[in-house]
Structure formats: C-alpha cells, structure tokens
Amino acid sequence: MHVIDSHTGGMPTRVILEGGPDLGSGSLAERAKRLATEHERFYKSVLLEPRGQPGMVGALLVEPVSAECKAGVIYFDADAVLGMCGHGTIGLGVTLAHLGQIEVGAHRIETPVGEVKIDLLDANTVQVTNIESRRVHHSVTVETAEYGPVTGDVAYGGNWFFIVEPSPIPIAPENIRPLTDMAIAIREACIAQEVGGENGEPVDHVIFQGTSPNAGIHSRNFVLCPDDDYDRSPCGTGSSARLACLAASRRLSAGEEIVQESIIGSSYRLSYQPGQGGGIVPQLTGQAHVMAEGKLFFAQNDPFQFGIAR
Numbered sequence: 001m002h003v004i005d006s007h008t009g010g011m012p013t014r015v016i017l018e019g020g021p022d023l024g025s026g027s028l029a030e031r032a033k034r035l036a037t038e039h040e041r042f043y044k045s046v047l048l049e050p051r052g053q054p055g056m057v058g059a060l061l062v063e064p065v066s067a068e069c070k071a072g073v074i075y076f077d078a079d080a081v082l083g084m085c086g087h088g089t090i091g092l093g094v095t096l097a098h099l100g101q102i103e104v105g106a107h108r109i110e111t112p113v114g115e116v117k118i119d120l121l122d123a124n125t126v127q128v129t130n131i132e133s134r135r136v137h138h139s140v141t142v143e144t145a146e147y148g149p150v151t152g153d154v155a156y157g158g159n160w161f162f163i164v165e166p167s168p169i170p171i172a173p174e175n176i177r178p179l180t181d182m183a184i185a186i187r188e189a190c191i192a193q194e195v196g197g198e199n200g201e202p203v204d205h206v207i208f209q210g211t212s213p214n215a216g217i218h219s220r221n222f223v224l225c226p227d228d229d230y231d232r233s234p235c236g237t238g239s240s241a242r243l244a245c246l247a248a249s250r251r252l253s254a255g256e257e258i259v260q261e262s263i264i265g266s267s268y269r270l271s272y273q274p275g276q277g278g279g280i281v282p283q284l285t286g287q288a289h290v291m292a293e294g295k296l297f298f299a300q301n302d303p304f305q306f307g308i309a310r
C-alpha cells in the first residue's frame, strides 16, 4: 500500500494513493458505507499502532463521480469513517502538490458529504471551502453521570458536533486528559439521550471552546474525535460547525475573518459566506507539511498485522 504522511498543524493525515480495498461503484457516500461496514480491519490496521500513530486520519483516494473533481476521498480515523475532514483536506491538497498533481489555484474534491473546493495558495497553504454547515440545536442540556448537566449547541460541519462554550476546564495542554474524559462522557450522554442531528445522526465529535492568551487569536478549542483522541489542529469540520453557531448567534458577520487556535497552538483563519440552504459556507485556511512517503506491509506472520487492538 503506497502512502504519503503529512501533518496539518500537528494533526497527521495518511493519504492512501494505491493498494486500498475495492469499494465498487456508486456515490462516495455509498462507497464510504462499504468501507465502514465491510473493511473495518483495513482502516484500523492502516492507522493503529504500530503502523500508524495516535490521532492519525486516513484519506483513501477513490475515483470521483464528478469529472469536475480532481480527486475523490474518503476519510477515516481508527474508529470511524468520517463524512469530511478539514485538516485532512488541507493535508491532501499539500500532498497532491508535493506529487505534482495540482498547481497553485482552485480545485474541486469529492467527499461522501459533497464537493468541497480547495485553493492551493502555496506549497504548504490551502484554503478549504467546506460544504454548507448549520447549527441544529441551541443551548441543549445533556445529563452526564460524572459531571452533571452540560449545555451546548449541536452543529454540523461535515461531521456532527456538540459544542460547549465556555469550556468548563481551561483549554491548555496540561488538561488534555481531563478534557478528553469529560468530552467522552458528553458524547456518550448525547448518544444515550438521542441529542444529535435532525434525522437522528449521532454526535461523533465534542468541542470545548475557550479563549487564548495569544494576541490576535479569537478563540482556542479542544476537539474530541471518534477514536477518543484529540485533534491537534483546530479541526476543519469542527471550525465549520462553530462558525455556523457564531453566525446563528449573530456573533460573527459574513466575510469577517477570525483566527482559531488548537489546544497545541496551531491555527486556522476562518470566515464564512451565507449558504443557500439557510446555513453558512465556511472557509478555512491552514498549513500542512509532508513528512514521509512509504509502503505499508501486512505480513501474515506479523502478530500485529492488523494493529494493536484497543
């Protein structure tokens, strides 16, 4: 399996160029469902240790349906197939540029939740225009056994987010463990209490929003991903969901730009335009760096051929 690894603001992406499973034909949503239901061992083994690393997201390149798109891509982490991935799309853009497959300028990418646009600004910088994002519940309370009631917004940015603001725990690297534990409890409470999307979609990510001590930064976040690890980047789909909440509360105007920081201090520039379906169309700009290119082997006599199960 031929892969290229990059990181976007510290968050790793492994682009699978060839050697992935045959997902057949159909829409990307149908092929993503096949990946989730029929190839769980494949996607876990690509990302789990010792072959992968904590937090890593995979980006499986597939043939796009639309001839307008440069590539089709299905993102996944070690525990779930994702609808979209912002940091992964920035990583993919920089990887395609590294391979000489795209040049500075605009390109379309197909994902299971729709087409997104990337603007390659230079070899490391990509602006992503994401799918239309929206807030679906404002100020909803879930009951957690460990932390009591927690109130937040549910919003969609290509994945489903429960967003808590202000964060009950300061967003600082030394608090990653308690933030993770509380976010897991909130996600479980959302699922158990059926707080999610309009059509029963489960919350798969939890965000805590806080402030940054750094000048010029609008906010800092902590994002829990489905694999129970945290996003080292400010999370592209999470930032999209957050922009939808800021827009719905009239706390940010269309075209106004803010800088959002991750818990490790990497940042995205964020803005939005009004969408056609009542939501917003987010734009996020960030940087990625290619780290490695390699071949993955899955030897039958390797006791950890499919990764270390968690």
Ligand code: PYC
Binding pocket: 057, 082, 084, 085, 086, 087, 088, 159, 225, 231, 233, 234, 235, 236, 237, 238
């Ligand atoms: O950047 O959208 C994102 C993302 C989703 C999961 C991890 N990163």
